[in-house]
Amino acid sequence: AYRTDEGQPWVLPVVKKVEQMIANDNSLNHEYLPILGLPEFRANASRIALGDDSPAIKDKRVGSVQSLGGTGALRIGAEFLRRWYNGNNNTATPVYVSAPSWENHNSVFMDAGFKDIRTYHYWDAAKRGLDLQGLLNDMEKAPEFSIFILHACAHNPTGTDPTPEQWKQIAAVMKRRSLFPFFDSAYQGFASGSLEKDAWAVRYFVSEGFELFCAQSFSKNFGLYNERVGNLTVVGKDADNVQRVLSQMEKIVRTTWSNPPSQGARIVATTLSSPQLFDEWKSNVKTMADRVLLMRSELRSRLEALGTPGTWNHITEQIGMFSFTGLNPKQVEYMVKEKHIYLMASGRINMCGLTTKNLDYVAKSIHEAVTKIQ
Amino acid sequence: SSWWSHVEMGPPDPILGVTEAYKRDTNSKKMNLGVGAYRDDNGKPYVLNCVRKAEAMIASKKMDKEYLPIGGLADFTRASAELALGENSEAFKSGRYVTVQGISGTGSLRIGANFLQRFFKASRDVYLPKPSWGNHTPIFRDAGMQLQAYRYYDPKTCSLDFSGAMDDISKIPEKSIILLHACAHNPTGVDPRQEQWKEMAALVKKRNLLVYFDMAYQGFASGDINRDAWAVRHFIEQGINIVLAQSFAKNMGLYGERVGAFTVICSDADEAKRVESQLKILIRPMYSNPPMNGARIASMILNTPDLRKEWLVEVKGMADRIISMRSQLVSNLKKEGSSHNWQHITDQIGMFCFTGLKPEQVERLIKEFSIYMTKDGRISVAGVTSGNVGYLAHAIHQVTK
Numbered sequence: 001a002y003r004t005d006e007g008q009p010w011v012l013p014v015v016k017k018v019e020q021m022i023a024n025d026n027s028l029n030h031e032y033l034p035i036l037g038l039p040e041f042r043a044n045a046s047r048i049a050l051g052d053d054s055p056a057i058k059d060k061r062v063g064s065v066q067s068l069g070g071t072g073a074l075r076i077g078a079e080f081l082r083r084w085y086n087g088n089n090n091t092a093t094p095v096y097v098s099a100p101s102w103e104n105h106n107s108v109f110m111d112a113g114f115k116d117i118r119t120y121h122y123w124d125a126a127k128r129g130l131d132l133q134g135l136l137n138d139m140e141k142a143p144e145f146s147i148f149i150l151h152a153c154a155h156n157p158t159g160t161d162p163t164p165e166q167w168k169q170i171a172a173v174m175k176r177r178s179l180f181p182f183f184d185s186a187y188q189g190f191a192s193g194s195l196e197k198d199a200w201a202v203r204y205f206v207s208e209g210f211e212l213f214c215a216q217s218f219s220k221n222f223g224l225y226n227e228r229v230g231n232l233t234v235v236g237k238d239a240d241n242v243q244r245v246l247s248q249m250e251k252i253v254r255t256t257w258s259n260p261p262s263q264g265a266r267i268v269a270t271t272l273s274s275p276q277l278f279d280e281w282k283s284n285v286k287t288m289a290d291r292v293l294l295m296r297s298e299l300r301s302r303l304e305a306l307g308t309p310g311t312w313n314h315i316t317e318q319i320g321m322f323s324f325t326g327l328n329p330k331q332v333e334y335m336v337k338e339k340h341i342y343l344m345a346s347g348r349i350n351m352c353g354l355t356t357k358n359l360d361y362v363a364k365s366i367h368e369a370v371t372k373i374q
Numbered sequence: 375s376s377w378w379s380h381v382e383m384g385p386p387d388p389i390l391g392v393t394e395a396y397k398r399d400t401n402s403k404k405m406n407l408g409v410g411a412y413r414d415d416n417g418k419p420y421v422l423n424c425v426r427k428a429e430a431m432i433a434s435k436k437m438d439k440e441y442l443p444i445g446g447l448a449d450f451t452r453a454s455a456e457l458a459l460g461e462n463s464e465a466f467k468s469g470r471y472v473t474v475q476g477i478s479g480t481g482s483l484r485i486g487a488n489f490l491q492r493f494f495k496a497s498r499d500v501y502l503p504k505p506s507w508g509n510h511t512p513i514f515r516d517a518g519m520q521l522q523a524y525r526y527y528d529p530k531t532c533s534l535d536f537s538g539a540m541d542d543i544s545k546i547p548e549k550s551i552i553l554l555h556a557c558a559h560n561p562t563g564v565d566p567r568q569e570q571w572k573e574m575a576a577l578v579k580k581r582n583l584l585v586y587f588d589m590a591y592q593g594f595a596s597g598d599i600n601r602d603a604w605a606v607r608h609f610i611e612q613g614i615n616i617v618l619a620q621s622f623a624k625n626m627g628l629y630g631e632r633v634g635a636f637t638v639i640c641s642d643a644d645e646a647k648r649v650e651s652q653l654k655i656l657i658r659p660m661y662s663n664p665p666m667n668g669a670r671i672a673s674m675i676l677n678t679p680d681l682r683k684e685w686l687v688e689v690k691g692m693a694d695r696i697i698s699m700r701s702q703l704v705s706n707l708k709k710e711g712s713s714h715n716w717q718h719i720t721d722q723i724g725m726f727c728f729t730g731l732k733p734e735q736v737e738r739l740i741k742e743f744s745i746y747m748t749k750d751g752r753i754s755v756a757g758v759t760s761g762n763v764g765y766l767a768h769a770i771h772q773v774t775k
Contacts, residue, residue, distance in 0.1 A: 001440060009438035023433055029419045030668075031411060032629045035387075068477065068661035075660055084381050107659035180377070211377050225441045226666035237376035247384035254387075254509060255516040256660065258480035262630035263667040 001225055002190075002288050002321070003352040010288070012223045014280040018270045028266075033259045035250045037066020037231075041265035044272035045231035049185060049199055049214055056206050056235050063234040063242040065249050066260045070186045070217025071104060073232035077182060077213045078112035079252045080245070085180065086145045091115045094146040096138065098122035100346065102156045105149055105184070120148065123158045128314045128326050130160050132169070139173045145180065152185035152214065153198040154320020157348040161191075161319055167201045171208050181205055183214040189221045191320045193289035195282065211236050218268050220321070221285050227264030292321065295354040302363035309370055323349050331369040339365040389508070389748060396746040404744035405762055407753040410725065411629055412594075412692055415759045420692070422627045424684040428674035437670075442663045444654040446475020446635075450669040453676035454635040458589060458603055458620055465610050469643040472650040473635050474657065475664045479590045479621030480509065482636040486586060486617050487517035488656050489638075489649075494584060496549035503527070503539070503553070505750075507560045507588075510553065524552070527562045532718035532730045534564050540577060548582045556589035556618075557602040558724025561752045565595070565723055571605045575612045585614055590621040595724045597693035599625075599686065615639040622672050624725065625689050631668025696725065699758040706767030714774060727753050735773040743769040 004010045022028060036042065042064035047057060056062050067073035078095075086093045091113050097105045099119035109117055120142075121134025139148070150170075155161055162170060174181060183205075188198045202214050218229040232249075236242040253259070271277045293316075300315040315323055327335065327347040335341045341362060343349045354362060392408030414420045445451065451473040459466040476482030491498075500514045503526030511521050524546065525538030546552060554574075559565055566574060578585055587606050593599040609616050615638075622633040636653070640646040657663070675681045697720075704716045719727055731739070731751035739745040745766060747753045758766060 009440050011436075011439055015439075019433070023429065029421050030425070030628050030630050031419050032623075068665065069663075071658075071662040072660070085377060088380075104659060104662070107655075111656075111659040219441075224439055226439050226663070228661060228663070228665040236378055241376040241378040241381070244381045244383050245378050248381055250387075251384050251512070252516075254480075255513045256481070256484055257477035257632065258509070259630070259632075261477075261632045261665040261667065264665065 001352065002220060002223060003355075005291065005355045007353075007355055010223060012281070012284040014271055014277055014284050015223060015267055017280075018267050018277065021270065022266055030262070033066070033262050033265070035253050035259050036064070036246065037260045038262065038265040038269055040273055041269040042066055042231060044269055045216055045218070046233040048188065048195060048272065049202055049216055049231075049233050050206060050235070051196070051199065051203055054203070054206065060239040061236050061242050063236070063246045063249075065232040065234070065246070065253065066265055067215075067230040067232050068228040068257060068260060069219055069230040070184065070215050071108065071230070072228065072257075072260075073215035073217070073230040074105070074108045074184060075112060076249060076252055076256070077215055077232050078109050078114070079256075080249055081147060081180070081182070081213075082113040083252075084245075084248060085147070094118055094143055096120045096142060096146055096148045098149065098151065098155070100157055101149065101151075102184075122155075123160065123324065125326075128311075128324070129317075130162055130166065132162065132166055136169060136173055139170070139177060139179060142177065142179060144178045147180045147182055148174065149182050149184060150201070152183045152188065152202050154187035154191035154322075156186070156320070157322045157344070157346060158324040159318030159320050159322045160324070162201070164200060164204070167204055171205055171210070175208060175210070181210055181212040183212060185214050186217040187220055187320050188216070189282070189285040190289055193286040193293070195285075206235055218264070222268055222271075222281070224264045224267065227267070228261060229264035229268055292351045295351050295359070296323070298356075298359050299354060299363060302359060303366060306363060306367045308367040321350055321352055323351055325349055325366070327366070327369060331373045334369045334373050335365055339368070341365055392746050392748055395740070399744050399746075401744035403762070403765055405746065405757060405766060407745060407747040407757040409754050409757050412624060412627060412725070412756045413759070415695060415761070417757070417759050417761075420627055422685065422688045424675050424681045424688055425627060425671055427684070428671045428678070428681055431674055431678075432670055439666070442475070442666055442669075444657050444663050445650060446664045447666065447669040447673055449677055450673035451475055451635055453673055454620055455637055457599065457676060458592065458606055458618060458637065459610065460600065460603065460607050463607065463610065465639050470640050470646055471637055472640065472646040472653065473637040474650065474653050475669055476619070476634040476636045477661070477664060478623050478632040478634040479588065479619055480513065480634075481632065482619035482621070482634040483510070483513050483588060484517060485636045485653060485656060485660075486619055487514050487519060489653060490551060490584070490586075490617075491518040492656070493652065494551065497547070497551060499547070499550045500586070501546055501550055501552045503555065503559070505561060506553070506555075510588075519551075522546075522550070526559075527564055527728065529730070532564075532728060533721060534566055534570070536566070536570055540573065543574065543577055543581065543583075546581055546583060549584065551584045551586055552578060553586045553588060554605070556587045556592070556606050558591035558595035558726075560590065560724070561726045561750065562728040563722030563724050563726050564728070566605070568604060568608075571608060575609050575614065579612060579614055585609055585616040587616050587618045589618060591624055591724050592620070593625040593686070593689040594693055597690035597697070599689070610639055615641065622668070626672055626675065626685070628668045628671060631671065632665055633668035633672050696755045699755050699760075699763060700727065702760065702763045703758065703767055706764050707771060710767050710771035712771045712775065725754055725756050727755050729753055729770070731770070731774070738773045739769055743772075745769050
């Protein structure tokens with residue numbers, strides 16, 4: 001979760017404002033939402049992902065399912081795919097998850113019934129970047145119709161995203177081999193500070209004519225973590241297909257949670273549908289993104305100033321909340337035990353944990369770990 | 375071509391269809407008796423005062439929005455368990471239970487169903503009463519279980535077919551799962567009397583069945599939270615380690631906030647810890663962790679003495695209004711000159727009433743009187759007001775005389 005420079009959680013000012021508006025609105029009550037969720041939320045959420053001028057939205061071939069966070073959106077999408085994709089109830093369709101990935105991706109698809117979950121090459125530990133060739137090879141070799149979980153931006157946990165040129169190559173292979181793109185978009189706006197930039201990959205795939213799913217989370221970019229605000233955006237060939245898909249998604253939702261929680265969706269819908277509040281939100285998002293970007297650049301410059309062995313440009317080249325530092329497990333253990341700096345054994349750090357007060361200490365500690373421990 | 379060309383259009387929801395048709399009707403006297411939510415005597419949704427107060431208190435605390443634990447808000451789950459089990463419950467005091475926050479009743483039922491599918495290897499069979507809530511069947515099916523039934527409702531008397539139920543239950547294979555509605559059976563409104571519950575408890579214990587209670591109306595049925603939880607507490611006292619799904623949609627009017635809980639009564643606190651760890655493993659790949667807003671409101675109400683007192687009064691108020699509408703409907707039917715026995719309307723309890731009306735009669739009510747209900751003759755008493763109960767009685771008399 002995001003932290004301020006004081007190391008505190010941050011409720012976005014626009015969220016506070018909208019919550020007050022909701023509290024003061026006596027016409028509102030706690031009645032059930034429709035099964036697929038609050039209509040104004042669904043339409044706005046998908047619009048954010050695909051863009052105001054999205055041809056798919058104009059063609060009315062976009063559907064939305066309000067879900068319990070990004071996880072809920074992934075799960076509804078996975079359940080639907082298991083029932084209806086590549087045949088009926090085809091649990092054998094391979095599902096590819098990046099190596100590494102958010103560990104819950106595996107569990108979501110497994111619990112949805114898929115029996116064959118594989119990894120695709122992603123992180124190149126030696127060069128500390130994207131293993132594009134490995135990734136493309138895996139796609140060439142994957143059975144036709146395989147499902148690929150793609151991180152729309154700010155890859156978790158590596159922070160390493162394909163460039164637009166690399167996305168183009170990925171899309172070309174996927175199209176040729178009839179692979180299904182399932183995007184996980186948990187950091188739109190939060191990654192670069194720009195909604196458009198962070199949605200570039202999803203929009204490119206749509207423009208290339210793909211049918212796809214995009215699981216969106218508003219946990220980070222709205223700071224609404226515990227309200228469980230998510231959306232599954234479905235892009236299909238035409239309105240008729242999308243309509244039938246949504247009718248079947250309703251059945252899946254009905255046996256999972258019946259209908260989604262209203263508070264978080266109301267906050268997001270109100271914000272996104274008011275030009276003023278929308279601008280305010282974008283500026284709050286940029287505040288968060290900018291702080292993370294600043295911490296990245298400050299950490300890198302300190303490491304380079306200290307002369308810490310190795311190269312540290314990956315700290316600023318990576319994006320989003322997380323960074324794969326390249327520290328090995330022994331070095332991580334040193335950080336935790338000797339320096340009381342907590343990070344994952346994989347060397348992943350949460351950039352949000354850095355503050356102007358602790359930057360020096362963290363940089364020095366990394367320097368010690370790298371020089372003392374091989 | 376599309377990946378989805380072969381995807382069929384899902385069948386329309388029968389209950390939603392009722393509301394859709396109602397909305398389209400221009401008759402000023404129209405009534406929506408399909409609604410599954412409480413309405414006040416003006417036919418409007420009712421936000422409880424204790425809920426508004428709790429919301430104001432929460433707002434003033436300026437809390438953050440950090441993720442809840444996977445199992446939910448601890449203050450809420452503890453209070454939820456205490457509400458169901460009773461503060462003097464040995465099971466509660468000893469800690470031999472685990473309660474996780476669920477997405478209202480549906481989500482709680484589903485977590486439980488998935489848990490049973492994964493860990494209750496003795497049987498795949500879940501026995502539902504005939505009839506049961508329409509969503510029970512697909513929930514258990516999607517969780518990988520199989521559905522069976524035991525006799526419950528007697529359409530001839532519009533009441534409980536107790537001997538039929540006992541007969542069927544006595545034949546259920548050992549270690550099967552039996553689902554029971556704790557109170558205010560949905561859709562019939564027919565509940566066993568306490569004497570009958572005692573016999574059922576003894577029988578399921580003898581048959582060694584796993585008991586799954588669905589309690590969606592505690593407090594909302596009789597107006598008394600302890601009375602409505604009597605069956606749940608009795609079974610536990612008899613040494614039956616039940617599992618339980620609770621909803622706070624109706625009794626706190628928190629429908630859209632999705633407040634619920636799933637509880638497993640265990641042998642001891644250690645077992646409870648192990649069960650909890652497995653429940654979390656089920657929840658994480660479903661939605662990671664539950665929504666805060668409603669649970670925070672419910673917790674504030676249950677744990678703040680003044681608010682809790684106020685809540686008990688308000689939930690009794692809702693229950694009393696429903697009970698009063700039942701009795702007014704019966705007295706109005708008498709006034710209309712109906713010679714039928716309508717006693718079941720006041721014998722039944724909770725939001726719903728199985729009127730005993732036949733499909734043709736229901737159709738006439740819809741077409742001639744703009745009174746909307748589901749084809750099985752079920753009405754939501756919540757949709758009846760002192761302003762329209764006379765019209766309803768008149769219409770029912772017309773189609774049944």
